[in-house]
Amino acid sequence: MSASPDVDDELFWDLAEPMIGAGKIVEGELMRSRCVRVGKEFLAMPEYKTGDLVVKLPRERVDALIASGDGLSFAPAKKVFHEWVQVPARDRSLWKQLLDEGFEFVS
Numbered sequence: 001m002s003a004s005p006d007v008d009d010e011l012f013w014d015l016a017e018p019m020i021g022a023g024k025i026v027e028g029e030l031m032r033s034r035c036v037r038v039g040k041e042f043l044a045m046p047e048y049k050t051g052d053l054v055v056k057l058p059r060e061r062v063d064a065l066i067a068s069g070d071g072l073s074f075a076p077a078k079k080v081f082h083e084w085v086q087v088p089a090r091d092r093s094l095w096k097q098l099l100d101e102g103f104e105f106v107s
Contacts, residue, residue, distance in 0.1 A: 007046070007048065007049065007050065007051045008050070008051040008090075009046035009051035010051075011051075011053075011090055011092060011095060012044075012045075012046040012051065012053055012095070013046070015092070015095055015096050015099055016036050016044070016099070019036070019099070019103070020036065024038070024103065025037060025038055025043055025103065028042070030042050030045055031045075031048075031076060033045055033046075033048040034046070038103060038106045038107050041056075041106040041107075042056060042106070043055065043056055043099070043102050043103060043106050044056065044098075044099055044102055047074075047086055050088065052072075052086050052087060052088045053086070053087040053095045053098065053099075054074050054084060054085070054086050054087075055084070055085060055087070055098050055099060055101075055102040056083050056084050056102050056105060056106055057083060057084075057085060057098065057101055057102050057105055058083065058105055059082050059083050061085075061101065062082065062083060062084065062085040065085050065087070065098075066085065070087060070089065070094065071085040071086060071087050072085070072086040072087075072088065073085070073086070074086045085098075
């Protein structure tokens, strides 16, 4: 499943593009959707229905983002992925920060 044409994933790809261009990350596929990886490790993707940021972070960071209200549990098919968080608010600086944190985590 790739994103439908009306999904707002522009912010995700705007933030990922410089990292791709610098060779820090590469495009890949996760759960039949476009994503970015660091080597073989999955880093992040736009959620395929909404375009929200979905990023891999340490479990404690995920829990903190959920507790603060900035993040949601990422639970496709009702299975919670404890090192992944979904961030719906289109906040460029927060998304950039989380992508950088995720990059450090999976590197």
